[in-house]
Amino acid sequence: MKLTLEKQSILPTRKKIIAFTGRTESSTTRDTGLLILRLVIGGLLAGHGSQKLFGWFSGPGLKGTAGMVESMGLKPGPPWAAAASASEFGGGVLTATGLLHPLGPIGMIGSMFIATTKVHWGKPIWATKGGAELPVINMAAALALALTGPGRFSLDHLFGIRLPRPLVLAVALIEAALLIMGIVKSSAPSSEKSTDEKRQITTSGTESQVDVERSTTTRS
Numbered sequence: 586m587k588l589t590l591e592k593q594s595i596l597p598t599r600k601k602i603i604a605f606t607g608r609t610e611s612s613t614t615r616d617t618g619l620l621i622l623r624l625v626i627g628g629l630l631a632g633h634g635s636q637k638l639f640g641w642f643s644g645p646g647l648k649g650t651a652g653m654v655e656s657m658g659l660k661p662g663p664p665w666a667a668a669a670s671a672s673e674f675g676g677g678v679l680t681a682t683g684l685l686h687p688l689g690p691i692g693m694i695g696s697m698f699i700a701t702t703k704v705h706w707g708k709p710i711w712a713t714k715g716g717a718e719l720p721v722i723n724m725a726a727a728l729a730l731a732l733t734g735p736g737r738f739s740l741d742h743l744f745g746i747r748l749p750r751p752l753v754l755a756v757a758l759i760e761a762a763l764l765i766m767g768i769v770k771s772s773a774p775s776s777e778k779s780t781d782e783k784r785q786i787t788t789s790g791t792e793s794q795v796d797v798e799r800s801t802t803t804r805s
Contacts, residue, residue: 612737619736624681627725630693631677659701659770672686674694680730685748688756691713692729695760697724699767714768 591680636644650670652720653660659665676692697720705717712718735741 614739616736619730620683622685622726623730623735623739626693627677627679627681627689629677630696630723631674631681631769634670634672634674634677637666638674651702665767669696669699674753676727680727680735681742681789683735686735686739686741687731687753688748690727691753691757691760694724694726695764696730697721697727698764701766737789742749759774 592623592639600611632642634640637650638647640646640649647670651666654666654669655662659711672692673696676689676696680693681689683689699715700720701724705715705720708714708716710718710721741747
């Protein structure tokens, strides 16, 4: 009877140990997957941002980026270029290291949203057609990281950092306001550009008509 009681007390303990070990292995696998995703997505975007911000990896640098940004209607170019480049570089670094979560993924989503709407909009989705395939993938990965967290293998977990929700909400609202400003601001120059093009067409048409009249007068 005593032996039977000992066996009954040992079996539940073994089950608890096995269940705990299974949860630990599952958690480690999950955190490793998050680490890989953070390093790849965040690292590549940080490198992409460094091309625009510092001219690294044969990038255009801030001056070249300012010209590109102005061509999209965001003027003056330098501050908008600095903001966009810093969002990509900073968001990528914070995401890759798992620091100050979820500010990194928020920055990634903002920069990729601008790229989608202002560079790739109106084209087929595939990258081979000039579409927003890669920015959409980056936004989806950033959103997934924002919802799941950086995992144990992160600087936030190492230093015990956890940002307060009001601060995260404030940053998200500021990011949304800047995105709206960018979209609204860049839509105005396009209409001005079309007006200028119409004026050029009208002017060229008038000049052509004058040339024709002059040639007719000369012949007569």
